[in-house]
Amino acid sequence: MTLDAVGGVWRYAMDLAAGFRYQGMEIVFAGLGPAPSATQTAEAKALGQLVWLDAPLDWMAASSAEISAAPAEISRIARDYRVDLLHLNLPSHAAGIDTPLPVVAVSHSCVVTWFAAVRGTPVPPDWVWQREANREGFDRADAVLSPSLSHADALQAAYGPLSGLKVVHNASRVGSDPRPKKIFVFAAGRWWDEGKNGAVLDRAAAAMPLPVVMAGSCAGPNGQRLQLNDADDRGPLSYPKTIALMQRAQIVVSPSVYEPFGLTALEAARCGAALVLSDIPTYRELWDGCALFFDPHDPQSLAAVCMRLSEDEQLRGELVVRSLERSRAFSLERQAAAVLETYAQLLNDKFTPVAAEQS
Numbered sequence: 169m170t171l172d173a174v175g176g177v178w179r180y181a182m183d184l185a186a187g188f189r190y191q192g193m194e195i196v197f198a199g200l201g202p203a204p205s206a207t208q209t210a211e212a213k214a215l216g217q218l219v220w221l222d223a224p225l226d227w228m229a230a231s232s233a234e235i236s237a238a239p240a241e242i243s244r245i246a247r248d249y250r251v252d253l254l255h256l257n258l259p260s261h262a263a264g265i266d267t268p269l270p271v272v273a274v275s276h277s278c279v280v281t282w283f284a285a286v287r288g289t290p291v292p293p294d295w296v297w298q299r300e301a302n303r304e305g306f307d308r309a310d311a312v313l314s315p316s317l318s319h320a321d322a323l324q325a326a327y328g329p330l331s332g333l334k335v336v337h338n339a340s341r342v343g344s345d346p347r348p349k350k351i352f353v354f355a356a357g358r359w360w361d362e363g364k365n366g367a368v369l370d371r372a373a374a375a376m377p378l379p380v381v382m383a384g385s386c387a388g389p390n391g392q393r394l395q396l397n398d399a400d401d402r403g404p405l406s407y408p409k410t411i412a413l414m415q416r417a418q419i420v421v422s423p424s425v426y427e428p429f430g431l432t433a434l435e436a437a438r439c440g441a442a443l444v445l446s447d448i449p450t451y452r453e454l455w456d457g458c459a460l461f462f463d464p465h466d467p468q469s470l471a472a473v474c475m476r477l478s479e480d481e482q483l484r485g486e487l488v489v490r491s492l493e494r495s496r497a498f499s500l501e502r503q504a505a506a507v508l509e510t511y512a513q514l515l516n517d518k519f520t521p522v523a524a525e526q527s
């Protein structure tokens with residue numbers, strides 16, 4: 169399984185691997201991009217074997233030449249470790265890959281759909297090669313997975329029809345463990361990413377008396393930067409510290425304009441927080457009826473929704489109950505079973521999941 173240490177793919181890979189181990193699967197992680205932290209390394213090694221490649225992620229590369237060696241390196245690792253199947257968390261990793269093994273490509277996000285959602289434009293000419301690499305990877309893969317129907321639709325709008333496309337929702341290991349709440353709004357994300365829309369939440373913080381706490385990096389790997397002026401900027405936090413803050417917050421906000429799934433919303437639902445989400449297709453698909461929505465381009469809309477929720481205890485309670493119930497549909501067991509069913513089909517095998525209670 170390929171992964172990186174920069175974005176949400178890390179959490180996806182760790183959570184999915186935890187589900188796989190319960191089903192008796194063994195994982196070899198092949199990492200690309202910036203090296204993982206010591207904490208991340210320890211987490212991965214507790215779930216499987218970890219190999220790190222000297223190769224960039226496609227969205228951090230300047231040309232196709234910079235990523236051209238990655239497929240061959242991934243194939244080599246597969247041979248060295250005698251794996252049965254390749255699970256590639258960037259479709260470009262499948263472009264031109266030379267292997268007899270079944271290949272599953274997962275699109276967690278991509279620059280083509282990012283530009284469509286965030287800028288409303290095609291990718292710039294200098295990045296067209298990424299569209300071509302992804303299209304080649306989709307065509308090479310034996311199965312393509314998307315974490316939501318909304319993202320699957322966006323992919324096909326951007327790339328055309330994709331054969332073998334299947335929706336498998338993401339999941340989370342965060343348990344249902346509501347804690348006593350404090351009166352503040354919380355948000356977590358890679359705020360250097362324009363798609364996370366942190367600037368709108370920062371401006372909303374200036375328009376309401378509620379404290380707004382934002383966790384996550386404001387400095388990106390390619391020089392991206394967001395200056396927060398009115399929110400309480402906690403900076404990058406470890407995953408346990410982020411979840412601990414989330415467990416104490418009455419309200420958790422995701423202001424994103426681009427989310428193929430949006431793991432923060434699921435984690436917040438498990439933590440017993442009331443959800444305030446940007447009104448985008450993904451969040452409507454997954455959380456309609458369980459959250460309050462706002463115009464992601466309007467800080468006043470966001471501030472008004474947060475104030476309404478903070479002042480209405482009954483509404484908060486109803487939303488917490490509904491979102492917690494909805495979150496049970498996104499369990500590790502269901503996710504692992506759906507992915508393993510895909511594996512079994514490609515391996516001409518039959519998969520019978522080990523019974524487990526839904527978390």
